[in-house]
Amino acid sequence: MAIRINPRFIDDLNRYGAEDVQLCYHCGDCTAVCTHSDEIFNFPRKSMRRLQMGLERKIETTLEPWLCYYCGTCSDQCPREADPGETMMSLRRWLISRYDFTGIARQFFKSIVTEILAVIGIALLTGLFLFYYGYTQGSITVYDGDGAFLPSSFIHKFDLLVGLVLAVFLIINAFRMWYFIMIKGTSFNIPWWLYIKYIFTLPWHFLTQKRYAECEIKNEAKIHMPWIVHLGLMLGYVIMLLLVMVFIEKLQYGPEIDWRVHIFGYLATVGLVIGTIYFIRNRFNKTKYVQYKKSHSTDWVFITMLFFIVLTGIAQHVFHRTGLLELANYIYIIHLMFVVPWLLRMPFSKWSHLVYRPLAMYLAAIQRDVITKREVISESLSISVK
Amino acid sequence: MRTGIFFCQVEDGKSLNIDKIAKYAANLPGVETVQILGMKPRLNAQTLCDLIKNNQLERIVIAGDMPGYYKPVFTKAMAMAGCNTDEVRLASFQEHGAQGEVALDRAKATVACANMAVPFALVATPTRNPVNHSTLVIGAGIAGIQASLEIANAGKHVYLVEQTGTIGGHMAMFDKTFPTLDCAACILTPKMVYVGQHEMIHLLTNSKVTEVSGKPGAYRIKIRQRARHVDVDSCVACNLCSEVCPVKVESEFDSKISFRKAIYIPFPQAVPNAYLVDGENCTFILTEGQKCGVCLKKCPKECINLNEPDKDMDIEVGNIIITTGYELLDVGKIEQYGYGKYPNVLTSLEFERLTNSSGSTGGRIVTKTKQVNKKTGKEEWSFTPDGIPPHNVAIIHCVGSRNKKYNSYCSRVCCMYSLKFAHLIKEKIPNVNCYEFYIDMRAFGKGYEEFAERIKHEGTFIIRGQTAKVEMANEQMIVHGEDIMNDKMVQFKVDMVILAVGLVPAPGTEYLSRILGITRDSDGWFSELDYNGNPTETERGGIYVAGMCQGPKDIPDTVAQASAVAAGVLGSITSGKGIGHLSSVSLSDIEARAKIIHTL
Numbered sequence: 001m002a003i004r005i006n007p008r009f010i011d012d013l014n015r016y017g018a019e020d021v022q023l024c025y026h027c028g029d030c031t032a033v034c035t036h037s038d039e040i041f042n043f044p045r046k047s048m049r050r051l052q053m054g055l056e057r058k059i060e061t062t063l064e065p066w067l068c069y070y071c072g073t074c075s076d077q078c079p080r081e082a083d084p085g086e087t088m089m090s091l092r093r094w095l096i097s098r099y100d101f102t103g104i105a106r107q108f109f110k111s112i113v114t115e116i117l118a119v120i121g122i123a124l125l126t127g128l129f130l131f132y133y134g135y136t137q138g139s140i141t142v143y144d145g146d147g148a149f150l151p152s153s154f155i156h157k158f159d160l161l162v163g164l165v166l167a168v169f170l171i172i173n174a175f176r177m178w179y180f181i182m183i184k185g186t187s188f189n190i191p192w193w194l195y196i197k198y199i200f201t202l203p204w205h206f207l208t209q210k211r212y213a214e215c216e217i218k219n220e221a222k223i224h225m226p227w228i229v230h231l232g233l234m235l236g237y238v239i240m241l242l243l244v245m246v247f248i249e250k251l252q253y254g255p256e257i258d259w260r261v262h263i264f265g266y267l268a269t270v271g272l273v274i275g276t277i278y279f280i281r282n283r284f285n286k287t288k289y290v291q292y293k294k295s296h297s298t299d300w301v302f303i304t305m306l307f308f309i310v311l312t313g314i315a316q317h318v319f320h321r322t323g324l325l326e327l328a329n330y331i332y333i334i335h336l337m338f339v340v341p342w343l344l345r346m347p348f349s350k351w352s353h354l355v356y357r358p359l360a361m362y363l364a365a366i367q368r369d370v371i372t373k374r375e376v377i378s379e380s381l382s383i384s385v386k
Numbered sequence: 387m388r389t390g391i392f393f394c395q396v397e398d399g400k401s402l403n404i405d406k407i408a409k410y411a412a413n414l415p416g417v418e419t420v421q422i423l424g425m426k427p428r429l430n431a432q433t434l435c436d437l438i439k440n441n442q443l444e445r446i447v448i449a450g451d452m453p454g455y456y457k458p459v460f461t462k463a464m465a466m467a468g469c470n471t472d473e474v475r476l477a478s479f480q481e482h483g484a485q486g487e488v489a490l491d492r493a494k495a496t497v498a499c500a501n502m503a504v505p506f507a508l509v510a511t512p513t514r515n516p517v518n519h520s521t522l523v524i525g526a527g528i529a530g531i532q533a534s535l536e537i538a539n540a541g542k543h544v545y546l547v548e549q550t551g552t553i554g555g556h557m558a559m560f561d562k563t564f565p566t567l568d569c570a571a572c573i574l575t576p577k578m579v580y581v582g583q584h585e586m587i588h589l590l591t592n593s594k595v596t597e598v599s600g601k602p603g604a605y606r607i608k609i610r611q612r613a614r615h616v617d618v619d620s621c622v623a624c625n626l627c628s629e630v631c632p633v634k635v636e637s638e639f640d641s642k643i644s645f646r647k648a649i650y651i652p653f654p655q656a657v658p659n660a661y662l663v664d665g666e667n668c669t670f671i672l673t674e675g676q677k678c679g680v681c682l683k684k685c686p687k688e689c690i691n692l693n694e695p696d697k698d699m700d701i702e703v704g705n706i707i708i709t710t711g712y713e714l715l716d717v718g719k720i721e722q723y724g725y726g727k728y729p730n731v732l733t734s735l736e737f738e739r740l741t742n743s744s745g746s747t748g749g750r751i752v753t754k755t756k757q758v759n760k761k762t763g764k765e766e767w768s769f770t771p772d773g774i775p776p777h778n779v780a781i782i783h784c785v786g787s788r789n790k791k792y793n794s795y796c797s798r799v800c801c802m803y804s805l806k807f808a809h810l811i812k813e814k815i816p817n818v819n820c821y822e823f824y825i826d827m828r829a830f831g832k833g834y835e836e837f838a839e840r841i842k843h844e845g846t847f848i849i850r851g852q853t854a855k856v857e858m859a860n861e862q863m864i865v866h867g868e869d870i871m872n873d874k875m876v877q878f879k880v881d882m883v884i885l886a887v888g889l890v891p892a893p894g895t896e897y898l899s900r901i902l903g904i905t906r907d908s909d910g911w912f913s914e915l916d917y918n919g920n921p922t923e924t925e926r927g928g929i930y931v932a933g934m935c936q937g938p939k940d941i942p943d944t945v946a947q948a949s950a951v952a953a954g955v956l957g958s959i960t961s962g963k964g965i966g967h968l969s970s971v972s973l974s975d976i977e978a979r980a981k982i983i984h985t986l
Contacts, residue, residue: 027784027825028868032854032875033722039875045868077722077854079789 006056013051015110016097017296018090023082024048030074030084035214036067040371041364043067044074044084047091060098061185063367065091066353066360071215072290086294093296096352099173099180105348112297115345119301122341130333143325150332152249162343163245169347170355177356181363190370198365206358209234225278226289233275234354237306239268269314276307298349309338387473388418389501390443392460394450395425402479402489407449410494414501418443429456434463444469447500449477449493475500482506486905486925491973498977502984509980512927512966515603518704519543519959522607524595524898527555528941529709529933529948531577536952538586542959545701546581547609548591549894550638552656554578555711559639559735561742561749563941564806565837571744575655582657591658594894596698598901602927603704603958603965611697615663615671616649617689623651623659627681627690635667641735643769644746649681649690653744663692704965705928705955708898708912709948712889712934715786715793722855723785723885728863729754729767730776731856731883734803740769741810747771751814753881775815776881780865781807782853783824787888795909798938800886801828805838807884808846820846821878823853823867831940849876856883889938902929911937922951927967930954 006012010021024045031037031045043064050059059065068088075085097105108115134140134149142148182190205211213227243265250261280303282292312335319328346352391411393404404422412420418441423429438446446460453476464471477493477500484492499506519542523530526548534544546553558578560570581587590611597608633648640646648668651661665671669678670692682690717733718726725731730753732740743749752773759766781804786792801824808820822841827848829838842848851868858864862879869876891910899906904924905913912931915923922930932951933944958965 025788025825026851026870028851028870029854031868032851032866037875042868042873042875045870046873079784079791079852081790 003055004057005054007054009054009056010051013087013090013094016090016093017294018051018083018087020080020082021048021051021087023080024052024078024084025080027079029077029079033073033077034068035071035073036069036211040368041067044088048082048084048087051087051091057184059091060095061180063181063360063364064088065095066357067211067364068092069212069215070291075290075293083294085290089291090296092353093298093350095177096348096350096356099177099352099356100169100348101172101176102169102348108345108348109296109298112301115298115301119305119341119345122344123337126340127333127337130336134329134333140329141326143320143328149329155336156248159245159248162340166343166346170352173347173352174355174359177359178363182366186367188370188374190366194366194369198362198369201362201365202358205361206354207235209357211361226282226291229275229278232271233279236268236271236275238354239264240272243268269310272306272310273314276303276310279303280307296350301345302349302351305338305342309335309342312338387416387444388442389414389416389445389447390418390438390441391420391447391449391477391497391501392456393420393422394427394429394448394453394456396450396452396455402484402493406490407493407497411447411449411497411501414498416445417501427456429459431459431462431466434460435466438463438467438469443467445473445475445501445503447475447477447497449479449497449500451478451480453478473503475503477501482510495973495976498973499980502980504980504983508983509976510971512971514964514966515601516964517603517928517959518605518702520545520701520703521705521707521955521959522547522595522605522701522703523707523709525549525555525708525710525892525933525935526553526581526589526591527709527711527933527944528557528574528577529711529935529944530555530707531574531581532945532948533707533709533932533952533955534581534587535577535584536949537955538584540952540956541586542956543586543588545588545590545607545609545703547593547595548589549594550652551591551614551662552639552652552658553581553589553591554653554655554657556735557941558653558655559641559742560738562806562810564802565831565833567806567809571655578655578657582659589658590699592662595898595901598706598903600702602929602967605703605706605928607701607703607706609699609701611699613663613665613694613696614660615665615668615690615692615694616661617687617691618658618660620687620689621660622687623654623661624686625651626684626686627661630680630684632678632680633667633669635664639739640746641733641739643732643736643739655744663690668692705930705958706902707930707932707951707955708902708904708935709931709933710892710895710898710935712938713892714887715890717785717885717887720786720792723782723853723883724856724858724863725885728856728858728883729756730863730881731885733885733887734800734807735887737807737884738803741807741814747773749814751775751811774881776811776818778819778821778878778880779808779811779882779884780821780823780853780856780878780880781884781886782865783822783886784852785885785887787886788825789888793888793890793909795938796828797888798828798830799940800888802831802834802837802940804884804886805829805841805846808841809844812844812846819878821865821880822846822848823865824848824850825852831942851876889934891935895935902926904929904931907937911935922947922954928958928965 028045031042037043041064047064065088070085070089072085075083093109097109138147138149140149209231213224247261250258283295286293312331316328316331316335408420408422448456460474461471477496479493482496496506499509521537521544523534523546526546534546538544557570557574563570592614593609593611596610600606627649628647631647631649634645636642637644637646639652649661649663714733739745741751747769748771753776754767755770755773757766783800783804787797811818811820829835849869851870853865853867856865865878865880867876904926907913912935914921914936930951932947
């Protein structure tokens with residue numbers, strides 16, 4: 001079977017953040033020290049090797065990069081300072097751009113200018129549209145009820161529209177990921193019932209991020225800060241997304257807000273505030289964790305935008321509750337100007353690992369099942385031959 | 387002659403102050419214009435031609451690291467201007483050794499010579515000093531011994547200075563040498579005895595060089611000889627003093643895996659074969675004669691004098707040979723292997739002493755046994771002759787070598803001695819499993835590759851992939867690694883781990899480089915004059931390096947280099963031409979001589 005080699009793959013990956021792959025001399029330290037590396041899925045050394053050899057198609061169809069949660073132990077211990085952890089991270093970025101059928105992700109990862117221009121463009125479009133809409137049918141001084149500047153029923157529809165676009169992109173990309181890994185990258189047949197057998201891994205990994213916690217065991221710390229904060233941040237924005245997508249009309253209606261919605265809103269806000277501040281601080285203060293030493297431009301765009309979304313969201317809430325309705329409306333538009341590009345950017349950025357990670361765990365569990373069985377069979381065969 | 391001087395830098399000349407050289411050049415006779423063209427200038431022959439015409443230049447001097455690079459464009463410009471194209475002169479800083487302390491003066495001198503169209507080499511000939519026929523050798527390992535013997539056998543006097551109580555160095559600690567598996571002691575000890583008895587070798591053990599002055603061919607050296615407290619000539623090494631001595635200290639010679647007394651002989655074959663007193667641990671010396679002193683009473687020859695003072699001596703030598711060797715990297719700072727944490731993780735030198743038949747277990751390879759110290763009540767692990775032999779041994783290569791955090795260089799000998807260890811273990815313990823974890827097998831010498839193949843065929847498991855860590859689970863050590871060839875993760879339960887630790891320069895290297903005025907490379911090893919053509923000389927005349935102190939090398943290479951050093955030293959002594967060195971030539975000398983040649 002012919003294997004295609006892309007000799008410029010390693011240079012290409014430079015743009016995604018992996019700069020030192022060439023330094024690796026394959027001592028295997030990283031693989032041996034990794035918590036998640038095992039007989040069936042061993043990395044990062046193997047990925048480094050494939051990268052050096054330019055086996056683009058091979059990497060495209062593997063799950064390994066998704067099984068790494070970047071605890072940084074491998075990079076810490078690497079004798080060549082080849083930074084395998086960052087390489088896995090870059091491979092994830094590259095894979096996101098491969099799964100994305102539009103090619104937008106590739107442009108975003110490669111050029112910060114393109115990304116910022118796209119974000120600003122969409123933000124301006126959103127802002128103009130909302131202003132136009134608000135002035136034609138309402139008054140800037142009214143926040144909710146009749147004649148509201150941005151009535152929640154309209155925002156609800158608007159949100160659902162954005163959500164729909166998001167979902168279309170993500171579902172197609174996830175489908176492509178499945179196709180790459182399970183059809184192109186798997187040489188054996190996978191029985192359909194395994195897909196049902198392991199379906200529980202999807203919500204399990206999505207909600208607990210158990211493997212991220214396992215990563216931290218290595219560091220022998222009692223509290224796994226990056227995991228807890230990451231989980232808090234993730235749950236925060238998932239809850240917030242649900243609130244905004246489904247319960248927005250309850251969220252914005254009058255002075256008497258349903259306390260159930262209220263509680264969740266505040267919890268999510270706490271998670272988001274702590275999360276964004278924690279990650280921004282770590283990315284500035286590079287000494288504490290290896291995984292935050294190098295920040296790709298897309299990381300910064302993601303975290304700063306999220307930070308402003310949280311800020312404007314809180315401000316909007318405060319102004320709304322204190323009766324400064326005109327200000328609340330302005331802030332609301334600014335808030336949405338951040339939210340819309342941020343959401344639309346999601347399928348083309350690292351943020352989409354929200355979908356890919358659990359999916360990868362799910363597919364990995366299936367593959368592992370098949371491979372272990374096959375190995376048992378082949379071993380028993382070889383014994384009987386002997 | 388109207389001259390234009392152009393400075394063209396190729397490398398970032400941080401070490402050279404171009405402005406100063408340019409100022410100097412502007413004051414040279416006949417200089418019309420001095421221009422600094424900067425880093426890697428892009429020159430145009432037409433503009434240069436205009437420049438030459440405007441200034442009516444008759445001669446061009448291109449000065450810089452690699453001025454030859456710009457010669458064609460200047461030659462073309464000269465031709466275009468209708469001048470003599472032979473008058474494009476080069477002042478090459480790099481070629482004429484403008485480095486280190488003399489860099490600025492040397493660079494000025496090259497410019498001055500080029501300005502007068504006098505070849506630099508013709509002018510810069512050092513005055514040669516007559517050579518003192520004595521030689522100083524610092525460090526009495528195999529390199530020092532070999533060099534001393536070569537010189538002494540030629541009938542010239544040698545002072546051999548050694549810091550410890552015996553000569554022999556690291557080679558005396560080894561059991562076997564690779565790849566021939568010869569007994570190291572059988573090669574070394576006859577040489578040591580020969581050194582001890584040689585009439586032309588003045589052996590100074592327990593000594594340190596404290597001061598060096600003078601010039602090549604006539605160095606004045608101050609040596610401080612620490613008191614041995616035992617008369618070398620009358621001591622018969624009967625061991626009675628050591629038996630009664632109450633002080634127990636970790637033995638340096640045994641890599642601290644066994645104990646010695648405060649009055650001791652490093653090993654039975656030591657040269658000089660006499661005991662010595664460790665002044666830092668002897669109770670009598672520490673209490674200034676208040677306590678102890680039992681050895682004094684016990685000695686049948688009355689050769690112990692615990693009040694002996696340190697001695698200072700001045701000697702004059704013509705040449706100095708540095709053979710100070712190496713030490714092991716402090717492996718305690720590489721945490722993942724658990725050295726210092728788990729008892730049966732050994733460094734290579736510790737294992738070398740363990741397997742040596744003169745070691746504390748008599749050559750039996752055993753694991754450490756736990757003993758409770760009666761005084762402190764603490765658990766202590768030590769090697770005893772009746773210990774349990776290991777069933778599984780892991781040998782880990784490249785510990786601290788080829789690692790950007792510790793030593794970025796390859797220590798060159800580890801692969802081979804690790805294979806040798808595997809052989810020794812297989813030879814001494816039946817049914818033992820030996821695992822070698824390597825990254826790249828560097829079997830570079832004559833017979834080495836064959837040796838590696840032989841060890842593989844002996845049944846040692848040779849695994850490509852470095853061990854990431856050593857763990858302890860239920861009193862059992864486990865090594866984790868990746869078997870790259872078989873694409874598998876491996877975990878082995880082992881009883882003993884041997885770390886092939888990287889080598890670093892001996893602790894006194896920095897001190898010696900300072901007092902001798904010679905440079906070291908970025909890794910700390912002494913720099914030689916020219917790696918290929920002049921591997922033993924240093925930039926100071928009459929000072930040579932040999933053996934490990936110049937860079938990691940195996941015993942054959944060390945011995946070869948030591949002999950080569952001896953040839954250089956003997957050459958300087960017997961040629962009668964004396965030693966001169968460019969570093970002794972000053973700028974004013976060069977200027978004056980260049981003027982004389984120029985007027986001729």
